[in-house]
Amino acid sequence: MQKEKQKKQNTAAGETPENYVFALDIGTRSVIGVVGVMDGEMLRISAVETVEHPKRAMIDGQIEDIEQVSRIAGLAKSRLEKRLGYPLRHVCVAAAGRALRTQKASYEMELKPSQSIDEEMICRLEAGAIEAAEQQFAPETGEENQPVFYLVGYSVVQYYLDDYPISNLLEHRGQRISVEVIATFLPREVVDSLYTTMHKTGLEVASLTLEPIAAMNAAIPQKLRLLNLALVDIGAGTSDIAISKDGGVVGYTMATIAGDEITEAIMKKYLVDFTTAEDIKMKMSGESEISFKDILGLEHTVTPEEVKQETEPVKRILCKEICDRITEANGGAPSAVFLVGGGSKLPGLCECVSEYLKLPASRVAIGGNNFLMHVSSSDEDVTGPEFATPLGIAVSAALNLINDSFSIRLNGSRAKLFRSGKLTILDVLLMNGYTYNQLISRSGQSIIIDLNGEKKVLYGGHPSAARILLNGAESSITALIKAGDEIVFEPAVPGENANPSLEDVVHFQAPCKVLFNGMEVEIGTRATVNGQPAEPEQPLCARDKVRTYSIGTLRELLKFLGEDEEQAFIINGKPVKPDTALCKGDRIEYAKTDAEAQPAKPEPQPEAKPAQETDAEPPENKVHITLNHAPLSLKPKPDKTPYRLIDMLNLVDIDLSKPQGNIVLHVNGQDAAYLQTLADGDYVDIYWEKRQ
Numbered sequence: 001m002q003k004e005k006q007k008k009q010n011t012a013a014g015e016t017p018e019n020y021v022f023a024l025d026i027g028t029r030s031v032i033g034v035v036g037v038m039d040g041e042m043l044r045i046s047a048v049e050t051v052e053h054p055k056r057a058m059i060d061g062q063i064e065d066i067e068q069v070s071r072i073a074g075l076a077k078s079r080l081e082k083r084l085g086y087p088l089r090h091v092c093v094a095a096a097g098r099a100l101r102t103q104k105a106s107y108e109m110e111l112k113p114s115q116s117i118d119e120e121m122i123c124r125l126e127a128g129a130i131e132a133a134e135q136q137f138a139p140e141t142g143e144e145n146q147p148v149f150y151l152v153g154y155s156v157v158q159y160y161l162d163d164y165p166i167s168n169l170l171e172h173r174g175q176r177i178s179v180e181v182i183a184t185f186l187p188r189e190v191v192d193s194l195y196t197t198m199h200k201t202g203l204e205v206a207s208l209t210l211e212p213i214a215a216m217n218a219a220i221p222q223k224l225r226l227l228n229l230a231l232v233d234i235g236a237g238t239s240d241i242a243i244s245k246d247g248g249v250v251g252y253t254m255a256t257i258a259g260d261e262i263t264e265a266i267m268k269k270y271l272v273d274f275t276t277a278e279d280i281k282m283k284m285s286g287e288s289e290i291s292f293k294d295i296l297g298l299e300h301t302v303t304p305e306e307v308k309q310e311t312e313p314v315k316r317i318l319c320k321e322i323c324d325r326i327t328e329a330n331g332g333a334p335s336a337v338f339l340v341g342g343g344s345k346l347p348g349l350c351e352c353v354s355e356y357l358k359l360p361a362s363r364v365a366i367g368g369n370n371f372l373m374h375v376s377s378s379d380e381d382v383t384g385p386e387f388a389t390p391l392g393i394a395v396s397a398a399l400n401l402i403n404d405s406f407s408i409r410l411n412g413s414r415a416k417l418f419r420s421g422k423l424t425i426l427d428v429l430l431m432n433g434y435t436y437n438q439l440i441s442r443s444g445q446s447i448i449i450d451l452n453g454e455k456k457v458l459y460g461g462h463p464s465a466a467r468i469l470l471n472g473a474e475s476s477i478t479a480l481i482k483a484g485d486e487i488v489f490e491p492a493v494p495g496e497n498a499n500p501s502l503e504d505v506v507h508f509q510a511p512c513k514v515l516f517n518g519m520e521v522e523i524g525t526r527a528t529v530n531g532q533p534a535e536p537e538q539p540l541c542a543r544d545k546v547r548t549y550s551i552g553t554l555r556e557l558l559k560f561l562g563e564d565e566e567q568a569f570i571i572n573g574k575p576v577k578p579d580t581a582l583c584k585g586d587r588i589e590y591a592k593t594d595a596e597a598q599p600a601k602p603e604p605q606p607e608a609k610p611a612q613e614t615d616a617e618p619p620e621n622k623v624h625i626t627l628n629h630a631p632l633s634l635k636p637k638p639d640k641t642p643y644r645l646i647d648m649l650n651l652v653d654i655d656l657s658k659p660q661g662n663i664v665l666h667v668n669g670q671d672a673a674y675l676q677t678l679a680d681g682d683y684v685d686i687y688w689e690k691r692q
Contacts, residue, residue: 016086020046021398023092024073025211025390026197029053029236029342031069032390033076034382035084036375036398043375043398047083048382048390051076066193070200077201090206091198092397094214094389096240099190100152100252105133108178117169117177119478123426124440125169125179127477130154131436133183149185150416151430152210155250156181184252186210188433191416207397208416211389212242212252218392219338219367220244230326230334231367232353233389234343236260239322243330253329255321259343265314266307271295284308285347308347316352323356333357340367340388410487425468426477429489437494439477441465444495447542451505458505458540461495502527503536506548512584516561518639519646523551523582532661554580554588561646562673567591626683628652645684646674652686661688 019038024031030052036043051072077088107128109121134149157180159169169177191208198205215233216225225244233240239258243251259281266277271294283290284304291301327333337353344366354364367388375382375391382391408415408428416432417423429439444460468475469488481487511524527534527548540546551560555578558565565578568591575591582588623634623643632651634643645665654663665672666685678684 016089020088021092021394022077022080022088022090022203022206023390023394023397024076024198025393026069026073026093026194027235027389028238031072031076032387033073033080034387034390034394035080035088036394038398043395045375045382047080048387049076049079049083051079066197066200070197073197073203074201077203089202089204091201091203092207092209092393093194093198093205094209094211094393095186095190095194096211100184100186100210100254101137101149102182102184102252103133103136104157104180104182105129105136106178106180107132108176110176111174114173117172117174119170120476121177122169123424123478125177126154126156126181127426127430127436127439129179129181130183130430133181134185134435137185148188148433150188150191150433151427152184152186152252153249154181154183182251209393209396210252212240213249214392214396215240215340215367215388216242216244216249216392217396218388219340225249227336228330228334230330230337232322232326232337232339232341232344234258234322234339234341234346234349236342239318239325239341239343241322241325241329243326243334251329253325255318255325257318257321259341259346261314261318262311262343262346265311269310270300270302280307281311281346284311285345304347312348315346315348319349319352320356323353326357333359336363336365338365338367342384342386345384345386408481408483408485408487411489415487423481424477425470425475425479425481425487425489428481428487429477434489434491438491439466441492442494445497447498447500447540449505449540449543450545452547456505458498458500460498463495464493466490466492500540501536502529502534502538502540502546505540505546506536508536509550509552514557514582514584514586514588516557516588517590517641519644521557521561521646523557525550525552533663552581554578554582557582557588561675563675623678623680625678625681628685628687642677644674645672645676645678645686648678648684648686654686654688664689 017037021036021038021043023034025034030050033047033049033051034045035047036045038044053068053072077091081088107125109125109128111117130151133154134151137149159166160178160180161169161172162174162176163178166172194208195205212231212233216231219231220229226246228245229243231242231244233242236259239255241253241255242249243253262281263274263277266272266280267274270277270280270292272280272292273295276292280290280292280302284307286304289301289303290307291299293299326337334357337357337359339349339353343349350364350366351361353359354361357364375395408417410428410432415428417428426439441463443463446457446459448455448457450456467488467490468477468479470479470481471486506525506527508525508527511522513520513522515521525548527536527546529538529540530545531547534546549556549560551557554569554571554576555565558567558569558578569576569588570591571580571582571586571588573587623636625632625634625643627648637643645667664685664687665674666683667676667678668683669685
């Protein structure tokens with residue numbers, strides 16, 4: 001008692017009461033501010049202010065002009081402060097239900113043999129479906145450009161176990177499980193614009209909910225939500241719809257027409273401006289006669305019945321659109337419908353809705369002012385349906401009917417929570433913009449290549465698992481949260497995608513050179529990628545075809561040079577077998593036959609004649625060829641051996657250690673081997689065939 005008495009004394013002295021609630025309903029047509037103070041279990045309304053937008057600053061309930069909306073919200077705040085005598089620092093707001101995005105999606109998981117399904121697996125399954133639903137909003141954008149959505153809520157349409165529908169997966173076993181969900185999201189820009197607007201007004205957001213939930217809290221008692229009910233908040237530009245069932249709000253949708261349709265019909269019929277048409281609409285349900293001036297200055301007097309008759313076609317279009325959206329979101333007609341918002345006061349609306357939904361007239365009614373059960377006497381008249389949303393925001397925050405007022409903290413900041421009922425850590429994370437990929441650790445993407453005709457998988461890197469602390473202790477995504485909980489979340493870090501190079505899959509032997517019949521030849525490991533010569537550092541891509549060949553033995557060298565593998569050879573003067581390994585600097589030569597090994601008999605020499613001192617080789621002893629279209633005359637070799645194709649490599653700009661494509665070797669237009677002998681008059685072509 002002493003504490004309550006002290007609070008009242010402080011309030012009387014102009015100090016801000018500790019338990020005040022300030023709610024702002026930022027609508028298309030106006031901003032409504034409500035301030036109340038908790039008095040036991042009741043919210044005592046202290047002041048209400050409504051400020052009209054002077055020009056269009058809101059489009060379908062979403063803030064378009066932050067500067068103007070913050071100015072109007074600031075005007076409502078200053079008027080309230082002037083009346084109350086104390087400053088307002090914290091505000092409760094609601095995001096427009098018409099900004100919600102709803103999407104159906106499914107997700108499937110494979111099970112290990114004999115694996116029992118637990119709650120965490122079901123959570124991961126549902127999180128995967130939610131992620132799939134969100135991705136459908138922007139399927140073509142890159143990961144870094146993906147828009148961020150806050151999860152508002154979701155409902156499971158159906159679970160499947162090995163393709164068979166099942167109502168509960170827990171503790172079952174099978175090969176795979178899947179789920180189909182309907183998920184509702186709020187774009188981040190809607191939330192950000194609300195926070196930015198309030199910040200510019202000098203206010204800190206104390207709680208954030210959705211307008212349909214706030215209106216539901218105001219109009220429909222919690223105990224009634226076990227029934228299948230629909231709440232329709234008819235505003236100026238759109239009509240927000242919320243569906244309750246089994247004790248909670250399970251679906252949201254909207255109709256794109258609302259009260260402005262009626263106003264515009266009156267403008268066209270009677271040639272009046274928007275303000276006059278609004279006034280005529282408001283008088284349809286009371287006065288015996290309605291007088292007004294048209295845009296030409298002419299006086300008119302009509303009866304409410306005449307206006308009702310003129311607007312009847314538009315009213316029926318509005319009702320049909322609302323009923324179609326209710327039926328679509330609910331899968332049929334609900335048990336009852338509650339209408340709130342300024343547009344709900346339109347005469348005959350309840351009867352028209354009941355007709356389209358084929359419900360008894362008694363099952364469609366103006367919102368039941370449930371909030372008055374929690375509002376103490378006040379000088380302010382807040383009984384109209386247009387106050388359902390602002391008072392719903394205030395009452396919801398005051399009575400902790402929205403989870404955001406629980407003050408859950410996530411990574412040191414206040415978490416955004418949009419719906420009521422039991423919430424898990426998974427719900428909190430998804431409501432605050434975290435994605436499935438941040439919750440579930442994934443290995444880096446692997447690639448498959450074709451290595452010498454066989455499939456080879458090159459695996460991505462290992463991931464780092466997500467870490468969750470609840471009040472300082474390790475926890476899981478299935479843990480339930482309560483008021484005051486502190487959550488620390490470190491997102492999973494995916495493993496790096498496979499990014500191999502050729503040397504990661506091929507063991508390259510260090511290159512070196514040997515002498516083959518006096519000719520230098522480089523040996524070692526060589527490889528091609530998709531038919532093109534490749535260096536060890538060349539990156540590999542999925543489905544690349546890699547072929548390798550090694551020149552490490554005599555047999556492999558002979559095959560590479562196109563030589564007869566059965567021919568006898570000596571290495572460093574010693575006979576060897578074909579599979580002998582080669583080493584740097586080895587001298588490889590043809591082994592001499594028995595006939596070649598016998599010493600040649602000396603032939604009689606003709607009498608020597610004085611030789612003429614000239615370096616010119618007789619033309620008949622030279623070998624004349626055409627190399628790459630250029631004539632070339634070659635002196636005989638000192639060892640009298642014939643010229644071979646490989647001898648020409650030193651005469652062209654070809655470096656075999658740095659491949660620039662496929663090497664082309666032609667003699668007289670035909671493919672040739674390196675050791676093919678050349679004859680006088682041969683045409684030789686050696687060049688790189690460039691890679692495509």
